Structures are given as C-alpha cells and as structure tokens.
Amino acid sequence: MLKRTPLFEAHQKLGGKLIEFGGWEMPVQYTSILDEHQAVRTAAGLFDISHMGEVVVSGPQAEAFLNQTLTNDVRELAAGRGQYTLMCNERGGVIDDLYIFRLMRTEFLLIINASRTDRDVEWMTQRLASGPYASDVKVTNASDRFGAVAVQGPRVKEFINGCIVGSSAGPTEVDQASDLQKNELGLFNFNRMVIYVARTGYTGEDGFEIFAPLQIVAIWNKLLEVGRPFGLKPCGLGARDTLRTEMCYPLYGQELDEQTTPIEAGLGFFVALDKGDFVGRAVLAEQKEKGVSKKCVAFKMTDKSAPPRPHYGIWSTGADAKHIGEVVSGTQSPSLGVGIGMGYVPPQFAKPGTAMEIEIRGKRAPAVVVQKPLYRKPTKG
Amino acid sequence: MTNIPFDLKYAKSHEWVRVSGDTATVGITDHAQHELTDVVFVELPAVGRQVKAGEACAVVESVKTASDIYSPVSGQIVEVNQAAVDNPALVNTEPYGGGWFFKIQLSNLVELNNLLSPESYKAQIGQ
Numbered sequence: 001m002l003k004r005t006p007l008f009e010a011h012q013k014l015g016g017k018l019i020e021f022g023g024w025e026m027p028v029q030y031t032s033i034l035d036e037h038q039a040v041r042t043a044a045g046l047f048d049i050s051h052m053g054e055v056v057v058s059g060p061q062a063e064a065f066l067n068q069t070l071t072n073d074v075r076e077l078a079a080g081r082g083q084y085t086l087m088c089n090e091r092g093g094v095i096d097d098l099y100i101f102r103l104m105r106t107e108f109l110l111i112i113n114a115s116r117t118d119r120d121v122e123w124m125t126q127r128l129a130s131g132p133y134a135s136d137v138k139v140t141n142a143s144d145r146f147g148a149v150a151v152q153g154p155r156v157k158e159f160i161n162g163c164i165v166g167s168s169a170g171p172t173e174v175d176q177a178s179d180l181q182k183n184e185l186g187l188f189n190f191n192r193m194v195i196y197v198a199r200t201g202y203t204g205e206d207g208f209e210i211f212a213p214l215q216i217v218a219i220w221n222k223l224l225e226v227g228r229p230f231g232l233k234p235c236g237l238g239a240r241d242t243l244r245t246e247m248c249y250p251l252y253g254q255e256l257d258e259q260t261t262p263i264e265a266g267l268g269f270f271v272a273l274d275k276g277d278f279v280g281r282a283v284l285a286e287q288k289e290k291g292v293s294k295k296c297v298a299f300k301m302t303d304k305s306a307p308p309r310p311h312y313g314i315w316s317t318g319a320d321a322k323h324i325g326e327v328v329s330g331t332q333s334p335s336l337g338v339g340i341g342m343g344y345v346p347p348q349f350a351k352p353g354t355a356m357e358i359e360i361r362g363k364r365a366p367a368v369v370v371q372k373p374l375y376r377k378p379t380k381g
Numbered sequence: 382m383t384n385i386p387f388d389l390k391y392a393k394s395h396e397w398v399r400v401s402g403d404t405a406t407v408g409i410t411d412h413a414q415h416e417l418t419d420v421v422f423v424e425l426p427a428v429g430r431q432v433k434a435g436e437a438c439a440v441v442e443s444v445k446t447a448s449d450i451y452s453p454v455s456g457q458i459v460e461v462n463q464a465a466v467d468n469p470a471l472v473n474t475e476p477y478g479g480g481w482f483f484k485i486q487l488s489n490l491v492e493l494n495n496l497l498s499p500e501s502y503k504a505q506i507g508q
Contacts, residue, residue: 029418033443238444306424306447307444307447309446332442332444
C-alpha cells in the first residue's frame with residue numbers, strides 16, 4: 001500500500017497525475033512538466049515534499065554524535081542555519097544525502113530522502129546504541145508528524161509574506177519571512193501553530209521550504225491563493241526532477257548509493273576531512289589524495305537526438321571507442337532544449353570538453369562533458 | 382474529456398488508424414498523448430520497412446520516458462511525418478492531425494477487423 005501525504009486530496013482536486021515515488025503516491029505533474037518547469041524558472045512553483053523524512057537529533061552530545069555520523073561540519077552551524085551534508089558507511093558509500101538545520105544548541109532537524117527514512121533512522125539508532133553517546137543523544141523519527149511544501153522561483157519573495165505573516169520566533173530572527181537569507185531557518189506562526197520556514201530548495205531558484213506538523217494543507221492553499229497573481233503553479237515531481245538535473249543536484253538512487261562515495265559524486269565540498277574522525281573518513285581522505293576510479297560528470301547532447309535516460313551506456317569516441325560508463329540521470333532539458341544528463345566515467349574522461357557518445361537504443365549519439373551546473377541563470381543586462 | 386473521433390479505428394496500445402483505400406495513417410490517441418505528456422522527441426521507421434501488426438516501429442519520448450509505438454496493422458511503411466520529427470509538440474497539440482506518425486500500405490485488410498471501434502476504445506480507457 002502506497003503512503004499518501006496530507007495533500008493527496010489537494011493533488012486530486014488539482015488534476016495531478018499520481019505516480020509511485022519512494023513508497024509514496026505523489027503527483028508527477030498537474031498540467032505539463034515543461035510548463036511547471038518554466039513556471040519555477042520564471043515565476044514560482046509549489047511542490048508537495050511531505051514525503052521527505054524528518055528526524056530530530058537532540059541532547060547534550062547531539063553535535064558530537066552528528067559530526068561523527070555526517071560528512072560536513074555541523075559545528076559551523078549557528079542556531080537557525082542549515083547545510084547540505086551526507087551520511088556515509090564505513091566504506092565511504094553514501095547512505096543518504098540530506099539537509100541539516102540547527103534548531104537550538106543541542107537540537108538538530110534533519111531533512112532526509114523519503115526512500116531512505118527507515119535505513120537512516122536504523123543506521124543512526126544503531127550507531128548511537130553502540131557508541132559513547134547513547135545516554136546523551138536522542139534520535140526521533142518525526143516523519144509522520146510533518147507535512148512539507150517547497151515554494152520555488154524568482155517571484156516567491158514577492159508573495160511569501162502574504163502567507164507566512166509577521167516576524168519569526170527564532171532561531172533566525174527576522175521581521176518577515178522574506179528577510180531569511182539562504183540556508184536560514186525561522187519558526188513562524190501560521191493559524192497560531194508553529195511552523196518551520198527555511199530559505200532552501202532543490203531547483204536552483206530562490207525559494208522556501210516549509211515544514212509543518214499540522215497546517216500543511218492550509219499553507220498549501222494559502223500559498224496558491226497569494227501566489228497565483230505572481231504566476232505560481234502547483235508542480236509535480238517531473239518538474240522537480242528536470243529542475244534539479246539542470247542544476248546537477250544529485251538524487252539518491254541515481255547519482256548516489258551505498259557503493260558510491262561523495263568524492264566520486266563530485267560532492268567533496270561537503271566533506272570536511274579536517275574536522276576530526278567520522279564514518280567513512282579514511283576512504284574519503286584516501287580518494288581525495290590519490291584520486292578516484294569513477295567520477296560523476298554532467299553532459300549535454302550535441303546533435304538532435306532522443307534524450308538520454310538512466311542506464312544508457314556511455315562510450316568514448318574514436319577508433320578505439322569503448323564502453324566507459326553509464327548514465328545515472330538523463331532528460332530533455334526544458335531550459336536548454338537539448339538532452340542533458342549525468343553519468344559515471346573514469347577520471348580521464350571527466351574533463352569538460354571531452355567528447356563522448358551515449359548509446360540510445362543501439363545507436364550512439366554524440367555528447368560532450370560540460371561543467372556543472374548544466375543550467376546557469378541568464379545574467380540580467 | 383478525451384477526444385475519440387468516430388471515424389477512426391483504434392489499437393489497445395493507444396494508436397489510431399485512418400484507412401483510405403489500401404493505405405492506413407497511424408498516430409497516437411489524444412488519451413495517449415495526454416498520458417505521455419510533453420512529447421520532446423519522435424523516432425519514426427524508415428520508409429520501405431515491412432512491419433507486422435503489433436510490431437514496435439516508432440518511439441515517442443516525453444520529458445520523463447521513452448515509449449514504443451506499435452503498428453496496429455501489417456504492411457510497408459510508405460510515408461513518415463517529418464513535421465512531427467521536427468516539431469514533436471505536434472503530437473500533443475494535434476494528435477489526430479499534424480501529429481500523425483506514418484502511413485502504411487496494408488498487406489492484410491482483414492486485420493482491420495481486429496481493431497477497436499471508437500466505442501470499444503472509449504470503454505477500454507474507462508471514459
């Protein structure tokens with residue numbers, strides 16, 4: 001039985017087309033992926049992200065425990081700040097990628113992937129039980145308590161205060177939601193209930209993610225009401241995927257899995273090797289020093305061709321062309337109008353400008369390795 | 382409400398067939414294009430190719446997925462719609478018109494009896 005978010009009826013009412021994703025029944029689109037994608041790039045889009053997991057880690061040793069469990073350095077986080085980070089196994093393989101916010105000195109909120117919730121909670125609970133902090137840290141799976149939405153796009157800041165009214169009640173103190181800076185989180189009142197609002201997202205556009213224990217349907221409806229005049233559209237997972245692929249943000253299960261390390265995935269920026277020991281550190285430090293055998297590259301199709309798809313083969317070019325890897329994410333880029341993707345190849349083929357070929361239904365179509373991200377916002381003149 | 386023209390025949394796999402003499406024009410239904418969503422790429426068979434009824438002979442790609450298109454009838458491909466290759470969105474906007482896929486010279490007219498009537502197709506998609 002697939003799980004449904006509190007917004008399930010709202011999706012039905014809006015004509016959303018529902019699919020299975022990570023054990024959840026979620027809207028893939030309402031009208032058209034292209035339209036929804038475009039709305040986020042030029043105006044605003046509203047996503048149900050209630051399927052994502054929420055875990056609260058608290059206690060006097062929460063910081064120490066998390067810093068040994070995650071790759072980034074949580075000590076850098078002041079209360080009300082968030083960072084992207086990864087959770088690795090002993091081999092450096094990625095158990096999950098996530099966002100962590102410090103709510104208080106001794107309390108953290110982790111936003112994790114829907115499909116990884118059980119694995120993450122089990123991993124953390126086990127580590128906690130077998131480590132020195134068992135009596136000083138509590139790991140609470142709060143996923144069933146939270147609904148969540150993401151409202152994303154360049155015009156969101158013009159209407160967000162019409163939904164989230166008034167000033168925050170810490171930990172980031174702002175007069176209005178639109179004053180939150182990137183990666184900052186504040187507690188706000190909505191219908192007299194406390195909700196979490198963070199200036200974060202997964203689209204490459206400005207925007208907010210809102211986590212709320214009870215009011216998510218009312219927040220969704222209010223955002224649609226105040227955002228519509230600014231071009232806000234409800235958006236499904238289809239547009240969420242094309243938007244993140246254009247930005248080269250990894251998706252767990254595609255770019256990341258337990259056999260792949262953050263260094264191989266090109267996420268070394270989020271691995272704080274200098275912070276002291278943490279799970280997977282030895283492998284990651286060695287890879288950083290000695291190099292890796294596969295690297296995640298972004299590529300673009302150079303001729304008119306069918307869009308690349310996950311599991312298509314990647315080939316080198318020339319007389320001695322050989323199979324060098326596999327596509328992990330691929331789609332038609334709505335912003336660029338060409339096929340784009342990411343895939344793993346040996347490092348000698350990872351340099352931007354390297355020609356490669358993607359095997360599409362038995363035929364090879366030319367592509368080129370490009371710098372990440374695949375999409376950059378046009379600079380305004 | 383999906384559009385199911387009364388003068389066409391249909392395949393279970395969501396293609397439509399317009400018969401004129403011994404030639405059939407094939408495309409995908411309004412329901413199919415709606416389910417596929419934004420079509421971004423169309424791959425058509427080579428003119429001259431012999432196909433059998435039920436054989437995958439074209440591919441239509443939306444943003445999300447690639448889907449095979451099956452020939453509802455047997456025969457030889459005599460013409461393909463280059464306009465749909467150049468502008469795949471035609472498959473969404475004019476599924477029964479400018480978005481057609483290929484024309485096929487029928488080798489076995491009796492096969493047409495195996496196709497669905499508009500009423501049967503309508504029932505199949507639960508409309």
